Amino acid sequence: MFCSCSTGYANAAPNTHVCPVCMGMPGVLPVINQSAVIYTIMTALALNCSIPAYSKFDRKSYPYPDLMKGYQISQYDIPLSRNGYLMIDLHGREKQIGITRVHLEEDTARLLHHDGYSLIDVNRAGTPLMEIVSEPDMRSPEEARLYMQKLREILIYLGVASGKMEEGSLRCDANVSVRPRGEQQLGVKTEIKNMNSFRAVERALEYEARRQIAVIRDGGKIRQETRGWIENKGITVLQRVKEYADDYRYFPEPDLPPLLISREQVEEIRASLPELPDARRARYQSEYGLSVQDANVMTEDKALGDYFERVMVASQAKDRNARAKAASNWLLSEVVRLLKANSIAIENSPLSPAALVNLLDLLDSERITGKQAKEVLDDAFASGELPEEIVKKKGIKPPITDRAVLGGIIDEVIANNPKVVSVYLNGKTSVLQSLVGQVMKQTRGQARADIVQELLREKLGEPQA
Numbered sequence: 001m002f003c004s005c006s007t008g009y010a011n012a013a014p015n016t017h018v019c020p021v022c023m024g025m026p027g028v029l030p031v032i033n034q035s036a037v038i039y040t041i042m043t044a045l046a047l048n049c050s051i052p053a054y055s056k057f058d059r060k061s062y063p064y065p066d067l068m069k070g071y072q073i074s075q076y077d078i079p080l081s082r083n084g085y086l087m088i089d090l091h092g093r094e095k096q097i098g099i100t101r102v103h104l105e106e107d108t109a110r111l112l113h114h115d116g117y118s119l120i121d122v123n124r125a126g127t128p129l130m131e132i133v134s135e136p137d138m139r140s141p142e143e144a145r146l147y148m149q150k151l152r153e154i155l156i157y158l159g160v161a162s163g164k165m166e167e168g169s170l171r172c173d174a175n176v177s178v179r180p181r182g183e184q185q186l187g188v189k190t191e192i193k194n195m196n197s198f199r200a201v202e203r204a205l206e207y208e209a210r211r212q213i214a215v216i217r218d219g220g221k222i223r224q225e226t227r228g229w230i231e232n233k234g235i236t237v238l239q240r241v242k243e244y245a246d247d248y249r250y251f252p253e254p255d256l257p258p259l260l261i262s263r264e265q266v267e268e269i270r271a272s273l274p275e276l277p278d279a280r281r282a283r284y285q286s287e288y289g290l291s292v293q294d295a296n297v298m299t300e301d302k303a304l305g306d307y308f309e310r311v312m313v314a315s316q317a318k319d320r321n322a323r324a325k326a327a328s329n330w331l332l333s334e335v336v337r338l339l340k341a342n343s344i345a346i347e348n349s350p351l352s353p354a355a356l357v358n359l360l361d362l363l364d365s366e367r368i369t370g371k372q373a374k375e376v377l378d379d380a381f382a383s384g385e386l387p388e389e390i391v392k393k394k395g396i397k398p399p400i401t402d403r404a405v406l407g408g409i410i411d412e413v414i415a416n417n418p419k420v421v422s423v424y425l426n427g428k429t430s431v432l433q434s435l436v437g438q439v440m441k442q443t444r445g446q447a448r449a450d451i452v453q454e455l456l457r458e459k460l461g462e463p464q465a
């Protein structure tokens with residue numbers, strides 16, 4: 001945040017991404033990271049916050065060993081932004097969650113606790129840390145999880161954070177209180193730390209709310225304190241009794257100038273914001289005719305949505321909506337299956353969007369059947385070749401769709417399987433598949449299964465109910 005140490009320390013040895021500034025050496029001076037400021041303003045704007053023209057950094061003094069200087073440079077009374085909101089989708093109903101502020105500070109070092117001693121890794125210290133504080137508007141652990149998920153989606157769309165809770169690049173301190181039904185005033189809250197997944201946030205809040213209720217029912221009082229979530233036990237334990245702002249002895253950081261953000265700069269940043277998830281979701285419905293559900297799935301993961309978009313841009317198909325539906329079906333089922341099986345992220349998919357377009361074109365023109373398409377897709381995924389080349393190379397013949405030709409084969413199959421036919425006519429219609437299978441065998445898989453089924457039903461007539 002205030003030096004030029006790289007943030008690429010994920011796999012680095014401890015204390016290798018450090019410099020005199022993040023080590024808190026005497027006499028060094030911090031310099032504000034401009035990109036971090038811009039990223040924070042982007043986030044604040046995406047969260048509908050206002051950006052004051054004047055903002056400043058403050059010193060927060062505290063006694064833990066995870067900051068070399070003995071204080072953290074943070075923002076106290078005049079943060080970079082305030083008064084925003086985001087919307088969550090609560091079972092089909094929109095709910096607004098207020099955002100108090102988005103501010104910037106520096107991250108702390110990591111403490112590694114061992115038996116009787118602790119080690120410090122300073123690599124993380126000094127990394128820009130954007131803190132997003134919400135209003136106490138969430139009314140259930142589920143709402144808190146939905147809020148976190150929505151927030152993460154927005155951060156990833158903005159490209160300002162990788163958002164990985166399991167790696168600590170997205171963290172959550174969750175505050176929770178309980179109160180009797182009907183009571184207007186909020187109860188005393190506790191703060192929970194150490195959750196490393198969305199599910200953990202939800203579980204920790206469920207546990208903590210129950211614990212608070214039990215304490216109060218027993219005639220006890222809730223203390224304002226920080227508690228740690230112990231994942232494998234599913235409980236929260238006391239970490240420390242909460243300090244109040246006074247304890248931090250905040251004062252304006254004398255080594256940094258205030259931040260003066262002009263209105264032009266704010267508007268420039270606003271204009272440069274990428275399309276956000278809600279807007280994309282709405283557009284996928286209006287522009288491509290995707291269902292709400294498909295549009296949701298397709299935009300939840302930005303990279304998946306990007307891929308889908310590239311397929312649509314590369315598609316010449318006349319019926320855009322049918323193409324969008326097919327593209328989303330193939331992506332969500334087959335392509336995602338292959339990516340998962342090979343542990344590949346969609347950004348690195350060996351199957352290019354153009355290759356998927358090619359496959360969908362082959363299907364549209366009835367050059368291959370759905371079943372063949374799956375095999376071709378497997379090949380294309382493995383080799384990176386275009387589906388049409390694979391079809392040529394493997395000598396896959398076009399499917400038989402001619403009803404007269406198929407009818408002849410079906411007549412034969414019916415004549416040769418009187419037992420199956422009578423079972424079918426007696427009402428056990430599932431045996432139809434065995435007849436379809438016979439036709440497929442006769443045609444070496446070339447017959448269009450849907451036409452075969454239709455013709456078989458026609459020829460066999462109504463089974464008994």
Ligand SMILES: Nc1ncnc2c1ncn2[C@@H]1O[C@H](COP(=O)(O)OP(=O)(O)OP(=O)(O)O)[C@@H](O)[C@H]1O
Pocket residue numbers: 133134135136137175176177186187188189242243244245
């Ligand atoms: N009574 C309450 N019940 C539940 N949540 C609360 C309550 N009061 C505040 N919160 C939420 O807790 C978070 C922290 O609030 P606030 O900044 O007021 O507390 P704090 O303990 O002073 O924080 P910090 O000391 O870390 O700056 C906010 O997201 C706020 O919405």
